[in-house]
Amino acid sequence: MTRRDFLKNSALGVGGATAAMLGLQIVNPKELFAAVAEEKGKTRWAFLVDTYKCVGCGMCVKACKTENEIPWEANASRTWVERYVITKDGKRYADSPKAARDGFTNSKIDLGEGHEVEVKAEDIDKAFFVPKLCNQCEDPACVQACPVGATYQVPDGVVLIDRKWCIGCGYCIMACPYGVRFFNPVTHTAEKCTFCYHRISQGLMPACVDACAFGARKIGNLKDPEDPVTKIIKTERVGVLKSDFGTKPQVFYIGLDEEVK
């Protein structure tokens, strides 16, 4: 092969490959959503948790596990309920055994590694329950951390995961300040609460909201000023979890306590 032939063939090869590659297009999720979204910019999902109303029954966790097919016995859940107990002598306890799937049915507090402690009712200063779920942050640390773009934010604010593209590196799990993410034991990909996106995008309520008999969990659209949840968030005193991480969480709490981690 002469040098001339070599150059000629290389040019042909590179040119041909480039022409073929031009047919492929990398889809930018943002552009895609902009093209298909019917009500552009009219929705921003947010969640409202009224901790005063939560009784720790665990029905939300049961409903979530069933709805989202997270194995019943798996020690992880897209949503969970925490119990906080502060005693008169200043001791602070908190637990969420089995993500509170079975509810808090007795006064024994789980200390991990099989240990429990019994706290008498008369020794308690204050005690309360705090439901937790994905905060669908405005600036999600998990989306920033995903090396392949398998987790992404849709225009209405919810963060989703592409189970077919996730490589399972766990960086998003590390990046989330709220510990909402885990590896799905069946799909072996990252997993988290999506506000039941398959339901809310069809006009239904998330499974946990439907399951809560006490109205402790509510979902609303922040861009709709008439939405009752939006009204509460706008006009009442609500708090968010771990605001110092700068992720701008969108799950708002009524009755948040300093103790809540």
Add this chain to the structure above:
Amino acid sequence: METLIHGEFWTLKELFVLPNEYIVWSIQIVMYPFMTGLVAGAFVLSSLYHVFGVKQLKDIARFALVFSFSLLFAAPIPLLLHLQQPFRALNVILTPHFTSAIAAFSVVFFTYAAIVAGELWFLYRKHLIETYQMYKGKEKKSLWDSLMVILFGALTLGAMDLSEKALHKDEKAIKFLAALGIPVAAFLHGYVGFIFGSVKANALWMTPLMPVIFIVSAIVSGVALCVLTYIITLEIRKFLAAGKAKRAEAHVKIPQIDSADLSVIQLSVRYLVIFLVFAISLELLDLIFRGYTAVKSWDILRSVIYKNDFVPVFVLQYGIGDALPLLLFLLPGFSMRRALIGTICVLFGVFMMRWNVVIGGQAFSLTFAGFMHYQLPIIPHDIETLKEGLMGIIGVFIAPFCFFWVVNKIFPVFVKKAAVAGGS
């Protein structure tokens, strides 16, 4: 076992830990920065000769470069073993999401690999051509010889010019690539530090010092491994040659092989000490700063560092990994044996530093009110505990030496001096 969450098997939870929290990044993520650190460190050692002209390090420099190249193949293995979906690993290259530190891995890694491979090629060009011509010149070629002709022919890339001028150009290229390689090697490892340091959710990891600490400790570990392997390889060769000489008949002359030159080892160790002092200073600075500023996370970090992880941090990392080798290297009466023990201690210390960062960073809950304890799976009972257990790390430890054995066949470290560029 479909209900077991990844990490659940080796995580013990104490007090208030969130339901989804487990030690997700386990032993292979300890191995990953350890291996990349060795790659970067070995390269820096080789550059000391090529760029800064530290003449005494000529032999060990060549060794370090070949070894760095072998380690390079081993560096991504822990990542693949760690991934839950290893067959999708190429997604990182197909759709890199550049806001993520991990997305840059392929770019940084392959840039660095190209530089090392390029330098190696220029260094061994003369050897490759001579080997090619030797096999080609054989009258009766066996199948093996023909394969070698193809292999070495391909490796020469068709550049057969062995003139004085061409060889001089080779040397210039080596120097250029070695110089270019230093910042890239530093970047390769600094960026590994960035992967950890940029995780704002993790109170132990999040510090801008992390990339710097990683770079310096990488150089420490790389130099230590090169010195260690260099001594051992020469001893093995000496032992084998002695055995051969014993068996050989009196009239056959077997060339005698010397041990490593103590002055070379001493000089390498001197560089090692400089970087070691840097590494210790940075790590202590980080610790002191955290204690002094004592922000919200300090309470839990203090109980992890001073209580739960006291032995791995202060005894294994600072004691055996830092203080002991410093004594061994600096006390008068330096010997080969002390170099050997010292470098093993240094390597162990750097490994423990990685361990204390990766595992220690997950030893406490996001609630700051609970702990997670890691139990390394020893005997595997499924694929997960095989990959991310003792067997997995033994495999990763052995891999670079296997690669070295293969790479050494093509790019022999111990060649006659005239056969490589800059050797005459």
